[in-house]
Each structure stands twice: as structure tokens, then as C-alpha cells.
Amino acid sequence: MMSVSTEPALDLGLTCLPTYLVIDASSSMGPHQGVLNATLERVYQTLRRSPRVSEFAHICLIAFSTDPHLVIPMSEVSQVPVMPEIVCAGATEYGKVFELLRQCIENDVTTLRAGGWDVLRPAVFFLTDGAPTDRNWKARFDALVDPRWPRRPHVISYGFGGADPAVLKQVYTKLAFLADGSDSEAALSEALSSMLNTLINSAENNQLTLVAQTTGFQTIALDREYMD
Amino acid sequence: MMSGTASGGRMSGNAAWPLPGVVTLADIGALGPAISENTGQSIAIQPLSGRPGFLAKIYRQPRPAQDGDRLDALIAAPETLSAADRAIVRAASSWPVARITRAGNAVVGCVIPAAPERFKTEVTVGGVSAAQHVEVDWLAKPDEDLRQVGIAAPGPAGRVAVCRNLAELAEVLEKLGLVYSDWSYSNAFWSPVDHSVFVIDIDGCQLGKMPNVHQPSWADPLTPAGGDADRYTDRFRVALLVSRCLTAKRRADAIGGIATGTWPEQPAAPDVLLDMLLAADRERRPSIGQLRLALAGGPYFRPAPRTPWLPAPGVSDAVLRAARGEGPAVAETAGALASGTASAPRKVPLKPFGTANQPSRKSVVDLSKPLPTLEPVAPAPAATPTRGARSRLRSLALSVFVTVLTIVAVTLAVSLFNALFER
Numbered sequence: 001m002m003s004v005s006t007e008p009a010l011d012l013g014l015t016c017l018p019t020y021l022v023i024d025a026s027s028s029m030g031p032h033q034g035v036l037n038a039t040l041e042r043v044y045q046t047l048r049r050s051p052r053v054s055e056f057a058h059i060c061l062i063a064f065s066t067d068p069h070l071v072i073p074m075s076e077v078s079q080v081p082v083m084p085e086i087v088c089a090g091a092t093e094y095g096k097v098f099e100l101l102r103q104c105i106e107n108d109v110t111t112l113r114a115g116g117w118d119v120l121r122p123a124v125f126f127l128t129d130g131a132p133t134d135r136n137w138k139a140r141f142d143a144l145v146d147p148r149w150p151r152r153p154h155v156i157s158y159g160f161g162g163a164d165p166a167v168l169k170q171v172y173t174k175l176a177f178l179a180d181g182s183d184s185e186a187a188l189s190e191a192l193s194s195m196l197n198t199l200i201n202s203a204e205n206n207q208l209t210l211v212a213q214t215t216g217f218q219t220i221a222l223d224r225e226y227m228d
Numbered sequence: 229m230m231s232g233t234a235s236g237g238r239m240s241g242n243a244a245w246p247l248p249g250v251v252t253l254a255d256i257g258a259l260g261p262a263i264s265e266n267t268g269q270s271i272a273i274q275p276l277s278g279r280p281g282f283l284a285k286i287y288r289q290p291r292p293a294q295d296g297d298r299l300d301a302l303i304a305a306p307e308t309l310s311a312a313d314r315a316i317v318r319a320a321s322s323w324p325v326a327r328i329t330r331a332g333n334a335v336v337g338c339v340i341p342a343a344p345e346r347f348k349t350e351v352t353v354g355g356v357s358a359a360q361h362v363e364v365d366w367l368a369k370p371d372e373d374l375r376q377v378g379i380a381a382p383g384p385a386g387r388v389a390v391c392r393n394l395a396e397l398a399e400v401l402e403k404l405g406l407v408y409s410d411w412s413y414s415n416a417f418w419s420p421v422d423h424s425v426f427v428i429d430i431d432g433c434q435l436g437k438m439p440n441v442h443q444p445s446w447a448d449p450l451t452p453a454g455g456d457a458d459r460y461t462d463r464f465r466v467a468l469l470v471s472r473c474l475t476a477k478r479r480a481d482a483i484g485g486i487a488t489g490t491w492p493e494q495p496a497a498p499d500v501l502l503d504m505l506l507a508a509d510r511e512r513r514p515s516i517g518q519l520r521l522a523l524a525g526g527p528y529f530r531p532a533p534r535t536p537w538l539p540a541p542g543v544s545d546a547v548l549r550a551a552r553g554e555g556p557a558v559a560e561t562a563g564a565l566a567s568g569t570a571s572a573p574r575k576v577p578l579k580p581f582g583t584a585n586q587p588s589r590k591s592v593v594d595l596s597k598p599l600p601t602l603e604p605v606a607p608a609p610a611a612t613p614t615r616g617a618r619s620r621l622r623s624l625a626l627s628v629f630v631t632v633l634t635i636v637a638v639t640l641a642v643s644l645f646n647a648l649f650e651r
Contacts, residue, residue: 010539011447015444044354045353049353050365051366052365
């Protein structure tokens, strides 16, 4: 029987986590627009001030209402000069954004790998304050997280304001948070802070490490899965 | 080697820790708002309200009493060091000064010195300025990137200075037999003003070996994940950190940068770094003390035969071959190889002392053995101003006397000659 020798190899490749921040920018978010933009700016500031987090968590910002909009294409945060402000308007269409996400992931993973990155399974942070206004969104979500699709992302969802718990249960794969509705602005800020802590911890561990604040800052390290 | 027991009176920068080496949360009093939460091994790091300059680091989970023994020995270790090394650990690290315990002797945390203010700098992002600790992370970025956010660019000399200071602290850990393991971007601050460093998370150090935490971009190819990290792992990771900070490159191209870069004031540094990173036998990685010496402009005495190297990703064989033969003078050769004008690497003898064409007369020092203690040399007696004046006066008087005597003698001779002539 032939033996296979494994020579030690120096591997200093850099790992990155494609991170999709998907924000509900429908008109119902209008009252919270100020907090939303301020919190997004805080996320940007924090990421930009830490080269290793910025390098690890490549960011794509998608805002959606009647249509999805690619606000920041997949980028290293240090290459993003400024965080755009979002002006909320329109309906809450889930289906199109899930479809856009799948297209983005397919392209972004290919591009990142071509750039020499070791690419982890993408993470989608999905923030919504309401129920979807379209009907056939579930099939598109299922396509996004289809186990047969090798590049399917982890989805972590945050529901606040008028978010329907029954809907929220259907749009996550790893964790879902639902605010109690008493203070939507605080919940929004908390949701983005939670995402930020997740990214910082993930950069520290070089793998997606979820921060479940509801259980007292408990962290959950997921398997390190690299994308082909 | 580390030994000793924890007791009070340890210094932190300019402030002395006034309490014993083992305290309770009640002993240390009120704590201020957390400056860091839920990072690494700690659930929170909070300032001691009544003792400026000190922080309480509270662990995620209480640790058993045995871990208290380790921490106590660590707390006491600086007292076993020379004054110079002790000054290094006090100035350049958050060396723990006390263990925080609770009923049953479980370890719930430790007291550490806070990083001095000089490690904070105004960083400007998107027009917003805020003071923050500057991690060595930033050094693995080009100077231009630092300027963009308002951090004073260190330049090549500043980068060397930071790396030398980092190696000084790491060398002290090595002398104590301590393994740090987690050398990476996030565990040290540097000052853009004076290029000093401040290494954190010292309280996690263990004697001899500790679990090797797998970090993909810091993975030592010769230390198995899930095994133990030891001094040789630390040598690899310190060399990698230094290489990335010197070259401002974050990927494997840092190794290429070291192989092809030139540091005229530190000619031996590339050879030391390449041997630390690429030695096929991990136990033949040069010591951190050797690295510190090379970064200070000193020599490198490479063991013979030369350490075989592992293949380096992203660095062509030609460049590496050139580096093997040329060491720090490889840049020209690499360029010539690229342009096809070079035939073979030119051998340049190691010149640890003296100038390029003046071989040193200094004796070779065997760095594998402890250096002898230098005895103070009795100063040679210096000529005092009084003695010099007297000597000069005596010479002057003698000269005058001789001159007068000569004149008298000549006068007498002339007179005698005239008298005889007249007769």
C-alpha cells in the first residue's frame, strides 16, 4: 500500500467572511431613519478603525423596499470612503432581495477567491421591521439557503417594530432576534451592535462567532467552512 | 526560569500596586465602566475607580486554584529579573500585579496595569476623530494608509524601532521560559510618537508550553493545531509579526518583502527572520534574543550547516535562492534575476562588526552561551589641570635657565677671546 507523505507547508493565506448587511428601508422605517443611519455610521467607524476586522469582514450593504438596492458592493471597509445615508421609502418586498443576495454571493465568492482570499461561508444579517408585502418570497429564501447550493449563507435575522414573529421564524438559519416592540429605536441600535460584536469576535477567531446577547453575551462558534 | 510568590509592592509604570498579590473584588473596590467587553478570555475589563492606572480583568469562567499558582508565579516573576529586564516588562507590558480570587480560592480575574496614554492617538475616519489605542495591526499597513486616518507614519526607521521594542519584551518572556502563543496584531499597542510598545494579555502566559490556538493566518506549519505551543511556536509567530510590521504586508508576501528588502542599519535582520520563519527544523529557529540583537543592528551567528528552509508561498525559488546566498543584500540580485542579467548569487561574507571593508578585530561571541557579566573597569587616572600646569612651568623654567646659561657662556667666551687677541 502506498503511503502518502504530507510535507509541512507554510500557509499564510488570509481568511475573509463575506458579510451582507441587508436593511429594510421601507417607508415604515421612516421614523427610525435617523437612528438607522447613526448606527450604520457607528458600525462603519468601528470596522474602519480596526484593520484586522476590516480585512476579515468584507462588507456588502443592501437596502430594500419595493426593490433591492446594492448600496455598497462587496468591499474591504478600508476601501469604503464614507457610509452613505439611507432615505426610507416604498414597500417591503422580500423576494427580490433574496434573489439579489444569491446573485451577489455567487459573484462575490468567485471574485474574492480569485483575489487570493480563503473565503468562509457568507453571513447575512437581515434587519426588518415589518411583514413582507410580496407573496412568493419564501421560495426565493429557500433557494438562497438551499443545502444543495454550496455557497449558501448563514442568515441571522433581527426583527423589530412591527415585525411578524411568524415571518421572522422563516428567514433565518442560525439565530433570530425579535425586539419586544416597546422601543424600536433602541432595538435597532441593539441589533446593529449585536452584528458588530459578532464581526469583531469572528475576526478574533477567524470564523463566524455569533454573539447571542439574549443569553448574556454567550458566543456560538460555527464550523469553519471554506467556499470553493 | 520563573519562580517566586506573589506579594505587594509591584510597579506599573510610575505607579506602585499597593495591595497584596492576591485580592478579592471587595479589596479592589468600585470598578468603572468597562473599557472592553466579551473579548478573548475576559468577560470585561474595567478600571479600578480608586486606583488610577490599574484595570480589573474579569475572566469568562472562574478558574481552578491550580491556575492561581501559575498566575502567582507570573505576578512574582519580574522580581527575579535583572533591573534592565524588569524595566522592560514594567514599561512595555500589562504584566499582572495581582490575582483576584473568591471563596474557595477560585481565580476570577487579575489586576493589570492600564496602557499609558501615549498609546492613544487621534484616528480620523470619515471626518470623525476619536482617540483610540493604536494596535500593531496598523503597522501591517502601508504608511500612506496610516496618514489617511491621521496616524503619524513611522517610516522604515520607526517600524524597526517598534519591532525592536516588541522583540525586547518577547525576549524577556523567552528568558523566563514563558510561552505567549497568541502573538498577533491585536495584542500589542504602539506609540506613533516614540515607537514604544505595550503588550497585553500577559496573564495568559504559561511556563514551557500551552495549548496552541489555531489562527489561520498565524499558523505555524510545524506546530500541530490542537497540540501545544512552545518557545519555538513563539519564535515563528514573533518573526511573522515583525516581518509583517517591517514590510507593511499582511499576506505571505511579507516573507518575500523580507527576502528582497534591505535594512542597511540592521543587515542581519532578514537572515534571522527568514530562518525563524522557514527553518524546516522548528528547534533550529533562531531565538527571539537573536532577533532582538539583529534588529538592534547586531550580528547573526547562524549555526552551520545552514538551516534548511521550507518552501515559502508567494516567493519564487530564484529570490529565495538569492536570499540564501545574499541575505540582506538580495534586492539587487533579485532585480537582476528578474531582468535576466544575473548568473548566480554572489557570496557576501557576513560582516557583523566594523565597516564593509574593515574587518573587525573584536572577538566572536558565542550567543548560545550566557554572556559573562561585565566587570566595571577602573578608570585610568586622568591628568589634573594642576599637574599639567606644574609640568609646563618646570619645562619653561628649565628652558630659561638653559638659555641664560648659554648666553653667559657665550659672553664669557667672547670676552676671553678678545682679551687674548688684544695681547
